[in-house]
Amino acid sequence: xxxxVNGHSRAVTKGATVASLLRELSLPASxxxxxxxxxIVRKAEYEAVGLSPGDRIEIVxxxxxx
Amino acid sequence: MSFLADTLTLGGRTFRSRLLVGTGKYPDYxxxxxxxxxxxxxxxxxxxxxxxxxxxxxxxxDHVDPERYTLLxxxxxxxxxxxAVRTCLLARxxxxxxxxxxxVIGDEKTLFPDTPALLSAAKRLVKEGxxxxxxxxxxxxxxxxxxxxxxxxxxxxxxxxxxxxxxxNPYNLKIILQTVKVPVIVDAGVGSASDAAVALxxxxxxxxxxxxxxxxxxxxxxxEAMRDAVSAGRKSFLAGRIQKKLYAxxxxxxxxxxx
Numbered sequence: 001x002x003x004x005v006n007g008h009s010r011a012v013t014k015g016a017t018v019a020s021l022l023r024e025l026s027l028p029a030s031x032x033x034x035x036x037x038x039x040i041v042r043k044a045e046y047e048a049v050g051l052s053p054g055d056r057i058e059i060v061x062x063x064x065x066x
Numbered sequence: 067m068s069f070l071a072d073t074l075t076l077g078g079r080t081f082r083s084r085l086l087v088g089t090g091k092y093p094d095y096x097x098x099x100x101x102x103x104x105x106x107x108x109x110x111x112x113x114x115x116x117x118x119x120x121x122x123x124x125x126x127x128d129h130v131d132p133e134r135y136t137l138l139x140x141x142x143x144x145x146x147x148x149x150a151v152r153t154c155l156l157a158r159x160x161x162x163x164x165x166x167x168x169x170v171i172g173d174e175k176t177l178f179p180d181t182p183a184l185l186s187a188a189k190r191l192v193k194e195g196x197x198x199x200x201x202x203x204x205x206x207x208x209x210x211x212x213x214x215x216x217x218x219x220x221x222x223x224x225x226x227x228x229x230x231x232x233x234x235n236p237y238n239l240k241i242i243l244q245t246v247k248v249p250v251i252v253d254a255g256v257g258s259a260s261d262a263a264v265a266l267x268x269x270x271x272x273x274x275x276x277x278x279x280x281x282x283x284x285x286x287x288x289x290e291a292m293r294d295a296v297s298a299g300r301k302s303f304l305a306g307r308i309q310k311k312l313y314a315x316x317x318x319x320x321x322x323x324x325x
Contacts (some may be wrong), residue, residue: 064088
């Protein structure tokens, strides 16, 4: 199925969760925050929150800034 | 007051350095790391952005140790209250403490703040338990409103962000200092070490800068200069300067002259 991650379409397997997506992207959960359809997903829920077709996922982190 | 005991308190946390620095626009990470060290800053600002899904790029957090520095997420680039609040909530979820540099930009060309939206966002974030440090203009009335809204400091600009124009309205900063009780941190517009010293001499509690250091020909040396300037400016303020007079007063005795 397709979801949108940071504005880009991406195929994920059925049954994918926020946690599995982060693993696939090699992103450490400790350094990011995740929104699913504009709702923040708490870190404790990464394993439990499944992805649905068309979900819009935002994964953010910290970059240099003033 | 002993200078050794002179500290800056923000949201119940105490800091020895009154220089806050940004982490943007450095030529490379090693230069940034050395500049941060040279600045003596304990608080460094960071922006919140989409992760780069291309894993070939390094992460800021590989270079800035959150154990050593207090990372202060900003809401740079936010033009609405909604975006600013959303950014702060994401920053907190990403693992930061609850202190944020709140900015809501009102104009692309000047990057001046949209103060009604800023105030509204500040109120919401204070309710959410954030320690809010708002980037605002040099308006004493707005500074008071932000203090009344529960902000832990006010951060008036010296001049437009990244402009390096220095302190354009020291008189407003003085009025702000007499108007609010929370710390006043000059944020944005500082260009050189003397600008930073002036801010502290006026009685401001700190200075936040990014471009003045990162954009200097030698960022590490400029970071050191800023550290010294902030320290010197603060000491000069605490020491109490002499009154300005129009005419001279001799420094050497008039008695005992033999000519």
